[in-house]
Amino acid sequence: MNTSLRHHLIASVIGLATAALSPALLAQTTAPVKAVASFSILGDLVRQVGGDRVAVDVLVGPGSDAHVFQPTPSQARLVGQAQIVFSNGLGFEGWMSRLLNTASYKGRHVVASRGVKPIHAEGEHDHKATGGHHHEENDPHAWQSVPNVMAYVGNIAKGLCEADAAGCNTYQKNAVAYNAELKALDTDIRATWAVIPATQRKVITSHDAFGYYAHAYGVKFLAPQGVNTDSEASAKGVAQLVRQIKQEQIKALFVESISDPRLIAQIGRETGVKPAGELFSDSLSDAQGPATTYVAMMRANTTALTQAIQGH
Structure with missing residues (x-):
């Protein structure tokens, strides 16, 4: 066989082999979209929508408090190299x-809560314990309502489609599937609370992070701190809260995973109410904990809250 014919045959075989590669296999060779999410809960939502096409780095990891976070130079470099950045807003x-x-970031910045109707720190639930602070401050913890997170998912999918048009069909399918899971979660949470009389749905938490949960699921939350953990609980506010716990015989007292437990322990001593455990407000748990994903977090919190109220 002459050299020319041999080269022609080799080229033909390579061409056939390349043509035989499936689109899925070719997609796997594409470098993933570089995404940065501000905190662990949002990072999980981006992963659910992005799937294998997106590599997600999280700035404020599990167990850390985004309210008091201080970015490092290495995190600024990470943001500078990202194709898309997601924040809660x-x-x-x-x-x-x-x-x-600082990062001289020029890429897409998606505010996941876009379109969500904010509630104020003084809103649908009781905030007497905050000592009257933060009257006009928006409550940023919108993810504590599952219907709000369904809006987050739509914003995330739209942002990823704009950053990676080739993967848009994948992102849209993932969003539809995940929203179906979220709808089932929302239904389950409502059913869990339905057996508890409205007058008994009263909970004490470390800081005012559950306003959207309160509004969505008909639960009354009280907290010694405001919506931002960087604020101090006033002595007057704590004293009012202690009196209210005694008057209303509130039995569900929780510390949050990101909070200093000493204030809740003090309230427990003064009221005789033993803290019922830990809630996850602004952060997922580590890999060994019960709240490794958003869905797991909402289920774990709902179980802990309802069991404490029912005295289990």
Whole structure:
């Protein structure tokens, strides 16, 4: 066989082999979209929608408090290299605009809560214990309502489609599937609370992070701290809260995973109510905990809350 014919045959075989590669296999060779999410809960939502096409880095990891976060130079570099950045918005990440400027970030910035109707710190639930602070402050913890997170998912899918048009069909399918899971979660949470009389749905938590949960599921939350853990609980506010716990015989007292437990322990001593455990408000748990994903977090919190109220 002459050299020319041999080269022609080799080229033909390579061409046939390349043509035989499935689109799925070719997609796997594409470098994933580089995404950065501001905190662990949002990072999980981006992963649910992005799937294998998106590599997600989280700035404020499990167990850490985004309210008091201080970005490091290495995190600024990470943001500078990202194709898309996701933040919660509603004032949750007061440091985000400075970080984007420091990183000279020119890519897409998606505010996941876009379109969600905010509630104020003084809103649908009781905030007497805050000592009257934060009257006009938006509550940023919108993810505590599952229907709100379904809106987050739509914003995430739209942002990823704009950053990676080739993967848009995948992102849209993932979003539809995940929203179906979220709808089932919302139904389950409502059914769990339905057996508890409205007058008994009263809970004490470390800081005012559950306003959207309260509004969505008909639960009354009281907290010694406001919506931002960087604020101090006033002595007057704590004293009012202690009196209210005694008067209303509230039995569900929780510390949050990101909070200093000493204040809740003090309230427990003064009221005789033993803390019922830990809730996850602003952060997922580590890999060994019960709240490794958003769905797991909402289920774990709902179980803990309802069992404490029912005295289990």
